[in-house]
Amino acid sequence: MQPSIRQETAQPVDAACNWSDAFDVVIIGGGSAGIGVTASLLRRRPSLRIAIIEPSDRHYYQPAWTLVGGGVFDVTKTVQPMADVIPEKAQWVRGVARRVDAVGNFVELEDGRQVGYQQLIVCPGLRLAWERIEGLEETLGKNGVTSNYRFDLAPYTWSLVQELKGGKALFTQPPMPIKCAGAPQKAMYLSCDEWLRAGRLNDIEVEFNTCAPVLFGVSAFVPPLMEYVKRYDADLVFNSNLVRVDGENRVAYFDVKHASGEVERVAKPFDMLHVAPPQVAPAFIAESSLADAAGWCEVDHTTLQHPRYPNIFGLGDACSSPNAKTAAAVRKQIVVVAENLLAAREHREFKTFYDGYGSCPLTVERGKVILAEFGFGGKLLPTFKLDPTVPRFLAWLLKARFLPWFYWHGFLKGREWLAGPGVAD
Known part of the structure; x- marks a missing residue:
């Protein structure tokens, strides 16, 4: 036909x-x-x-x-x-x-x-491979776990930003390649800007965990980005890969690779967790x-x-x-x-x-x-x-x-x- x-x-x-x-x-x-x-x-x-x-x-x-x-x-x-x-x-x-x-x-x-x-x-x-992070799919959209990589979750990100008065906010970036490699840190910058404007940033500990060894892949843009990292007093953790999320207890688990090559599993409590998923x-x-x-x-x-x-x-x-x-x-x-x-x-x-x-x-x-x-x-x-x-x-x-x-x-x-x-x- x-x-x-x-x-x-x-x-x-x-x-x-x-x-x-x-x-x-x-x-x-x-x-x-x-x-x-x-x-x-x-x-x-x-x-x-x-x-x-x-x-x-x-x-x-x-x-x-x-x-x-x-x-x-x-x-x-x-x-x-x-x-x-x-x-x-x-x-x-x-x-x-x-x-x-x-x-x-x-x-x-x-x-x-x-x-x-x-x-x-x-x-x-x-394909967004949410399933590659243990426990993530069960807790997305609740327990303070969100992602701007999904249409239905981006509004939840903004709700969490508005509601957070203090505590710890974690932002993650998975192994490359991913679409819009800057999106994970853009989520952090806009959240921090809102907390700064609202006078709450001093009460919030911000941490960016990235699998990469650098903040951004094109070196010319790293210095101006670092100025904003300093402005928002955010901690950068390189070579850090999110592998598990315990949403009910609000704990995220990362495999952190040290300079020696040793990989350590590190548990980090959170009040807000923004996840950029692995992508295949x-x-x-x-x-x-x-x-x-x-x-x-x-x-x-x-x-x-x-x-x-x-x-x-x-x-x-x-x-x-x-x-x-x-x-x-x-x-x-x-x-x-x-x-x-x-x-x-x-x-x-x-x-x-x-x-x-x-x-x-x-x-x-x-x-x-x-x-x-x-x-x-x-x-x-x-x-x-x-x-x-x-x-x-x-x-x-x-x-x-x-x-x-x-x-x-x-x-x-x-x-x-x-x-x-x-x-x-």
């Missing part, structure tokens, strides 16, 4: 259908990468037959969840029905990808349906021929084409490119994939290349952001001609006001504002 490609509203297609070669392009994932690259492809080639495989009926703007946890953004403005963001010329196949047959050129869904493709874009995002590639990628040694969808880091399957491209959090996993990175990657997929389709030479661009707007206080923009190897790639290490109100307006609006009204519509990639000479 051949489904109709054009649709007035995005509704899931018939669950009984199988498709052999129905689509020019199949996209796995209806997140920022999937919707954005679909819109960009259709702006370039409106006649393309595109299917998006996505199980969720809601689409989220996740970069604002840190702001929700800081009490400065309405969580209801971070979600829209998936049907409202699917480009109208694309077909929504509502289902969960179970397997990619890269030789047979089809995606098999969990319900047994098969979706054939000429070209495939893999961008399902990563989806199993259907990690256990497939698409994966690299670490389980991510393998791509050439500059063209974003799969090295073994030339009709497959990857972008977003699930791909192997060693960039920061942020929406800003996706914004640049979309152009590279759209241009290179069409070049491959039309037997043209690739002229569009990804430079590793990613951005982490570090909300260090209410009204101030350090706009960290960088590429492969930590090379600074500032968009504006200003010192990127200086906290600025203008960067705050960009993060808190302009970017959320642009996401819904521009990014998801295929408008590529300041997204021009590297181009070959």
Whole structure:
């Protein structure tokens, strides 16, 4: 059965259908990468037959969840029905990808349906592995345990910040890679800023436990961040990995690696615990021929084409490119994939290349952001001609006001504002 490609509203297609070669392009994932690259492809080639495989009926703007946890953004403005963001010329196949047959050129869904493709874009995002921390899932959303990495928990973060009058607040960061590597410490900064403004910070002991040996991976931004760590009198514990949470007794357990290499299990009582969970590639990628040694969808880091399957491209959090996993990175990657997929389709030479661009707007206080923009190897790639290490109100307006609006009204519509990639000479 051949489904109709054009649709007035995005509704899931018939669950009984199988498709052999129905689509020019199949996209796995209806997140920022999937919707954005679909819109960009259709702006370039409106006649393309595109299917998006996505199980969720809601689409989220996740970069604002840190702001929700800081009490400065309405969580209801971070979600829209998936049907409202699917480009109208694309077909929504509502289902969960179970397997990619890269030789047979089809995606098999969990319900047994098969979706054939000429070209495939893999961008399902990563999986939050809450279960890798013992006891965490049972206590999330209660007992003072929260996370801005979940839509339903970000408002609880703000409730805890408001309610905490004294005691100990722990913030954690798991092993890399994670999406938005600055988000765990942004949660700490906005919480501390509120406690400082309310005159309660002196009564709260703040501690940031990170698996990393440094505060931030790009060294140029460490000095200004350290100024805020000092301002908030926060303790930094490096090489410290959260492994267990006893919510009822409010005790968190960390494996702390010492300089000698010895690992010690340390119990820390808390009144508030903000957790950034471990993050992994989806199993259907990690256990497939698409994966690299670490389980991510393998791509050439500059063209974003799969090295073994030339009709497959990857972008977003699930791909192997060693960039920061942020929406800003996706914004640049979309152009590279759209241009290179069409070049491959039309037997043209690739002229569009990804430079590793990613951005982490570090909300260090209410009204101030350090706009960290960088590429492969930590090379600074500032968009504006200003010192990127200086906290600025203008960067705050960009993060808190302009970017959320642009996401819904521009990014998801295929408008590529300041997204021009590297181009070959």
